[in-house]
Amino acid sequence: MAGVKTATASSYTEVFANKAGTVYQSDREGCWYIDFDGKLVRFDHRGLLKLKNSICRVDIEELLLNSDRSPEIEMVFICACNHCYFLNLLQIISLKQLLEGTFVMLELNQIIRDRLHRLPF
């Protein structure tokens, strides 16, 4: 993503990042790019919501407590998306943090736009 980001820096905005990855928004394309664990995937707004819901549905506590599960890999498949994730427990936690942070920033962006542009009084 670094190359893409450098090449068209004005088109991509970093929404949120943690140690495991970064989420970029493309205003021009109206979508987001998730750079996670060496994999770059494009999501439209529905896909991003579905990914967040899928990750939030993973019962991390159950994965931690259940010693029968081997290996501790979850497959996260998003309908109508050409990609899927195979994640271990730590990756699930990291991706969940990344997405939660992203949605907080998107909500903050909405509040700022409301205050600055949509509620001009």
Added chain:
Amino acid sequence: MKDIMRVKCLLSADIETLLNQQIKKEAHSSAMYLAMASWCNQNGFDYSSDYFFKQSDEERFHQLKLFKYVLDMGGSAISPDVSGIRQEYSSLREVFEEALEAEIAITQSFKVIAANCLKEQDFVTFEFLNWFMKEQREEEYKARRALELFEVIGEEGTGLWEIDKHVNKIKYDSETAGE
């Protein structure tokens, strides 16, 4: 940075989830009323059967109204799985008792959605829900009146036959009723 989420969809994720849950409840109600219509028909209660056929259609209409609203607002409307429909009842009274309970549950559910809309200041959806609030007044009234027939007429002798005949005549004609 553009606000793409808001541009694409008016609904928040939470409200969209609640509306999809309501779509499922309406689908369940429609299927439940259809099962009631079947039971009434099999047991000779023709007017009650007609009443529940109409109720089933109404619930289906409610489901579609919610479904189209979610789509119109840019959300993802989910066609629900419906299962666990009760097919057998021990009496006509029990059928109407369950119908009233179901309507009360639906009203309570709409109240929860409306409360969440107010919390989020989603006045657009709140206004949309007003139609359902009015509708629930009618639905609960009709279900309650039907059950009261069992007390007013009584089940002895030809009582059940009289009750069945009267069920289809229940009308809620308040000018404030839903259309």
